[in-house]
Amino acid sequence: MTNYWPLAGILIVVIGFALRFNPLMVVVVAAIATGLFGGLDFVAVIESLGKAFNDNRYISVTWIILPVIGLLERHGLQQRAKALIESVRGATMGKLLVLYLLFRQITAALGMKDIGGHPQAVRPLVAPMAEAAAEKTHGKLSDEDNDKVKGMAAATDNVGLFFGEDIFFAIASILLIQGVFESSGYPMATWELAVWAVPTAICAFFIHGGRVLAFDRKLGRPAK
Structure with a gap:
């Protein structure tokens, strides 16, 4: 039975x-x-x-840092991040997120795709710093604008990772493409595939960077 x-x-x-x-x-x-x-x-x-x-300890060890981040948040990590960006002269939300986009793309291209991310970087650091920079430039923001700033911070991380990681020749997506080509009779090295991700990553940087800067300027305009 x-x-x-x-x-x-x-x-x-x-x-x-x-x-x-x-x-x-x-x-x-x-x-x-x-x-x-x-x-x-x-x-x-x-x-x-x-x-x-x-x-599976080598897979699980990445998640051990998450409780540490939660503990740091509870003891004022976000407030410290806001205070830091408020003390930087000339800091704006647009400049901050463009710099983070560049950082995210470069580190992802070097294979360090887990160095950023929503739980370990965006929520505790990048989003609060972006909010502080926006309020420093444009004054107190509405709840709706605050949510938009957080969304833009999260989107910046997504774009940086997505278009940066394919430059790393040992990433799973590149290995998958290589396998498909080889099974179809077109053998090629992984670096030959990865190099073609560079132009796309550059375009993504300028396109999303432009969106971020335009969004920053829009925050300073009164609603019609």
């Missing part, structure tokens, strides 16, 4: 997420329940979880 009890872990995940419980707690409880219903004792389940984490 088929034992369906191990599938209870799926139900726990669905209910836990629906009730908005802590995601990490929900997943751990679901994993333990699945193991117990599957016939493992409690110690064996914990051993399996520990082994899985250890086997």
Whole structure:
């Protein structure tokens, strides 16, 4: 007779997420329940979880920094970032985001695509600094304009990463394209593909940089 009890872990995940419980707690409880219903004792389940984490520690280590960022935010990281940008003479939201766009593209092109990102860079640092720069130039912003500034900061990170990472010849997308070409009888080196991402990245920088600067100027105009 088929034992369906191990599938209870799926139900726990669905209910836990629906009730908005802590995601990490929900997943751990679901994993333990699945193991117990599957016939493992409690110690064996914990051993399996520990082994899985250890086997994938190089993948998981990236996420260890997220609790640290959360702790720093709680103790005033965003306020410090705002104070820093307010003390810089001539700083504007447009200049700040264009510099971040350049930084994001260059680091992504060198393979350091995880050095930025929404949770580890945009939310705690880039967005608050952009807000502070915008308020320094244009005065107090409305809630709607604040949201637009945050959205532009997030978009800048997306554009920088998306058009910068393909310049790195060992990125998954380049390797996938190389594999497709080779399977079709057109062998070529990864760097031959990566080099063609450079013109696109340059165009993306100037196009999005222009959008950012235009948005900065628009913030200073009264609504019609």
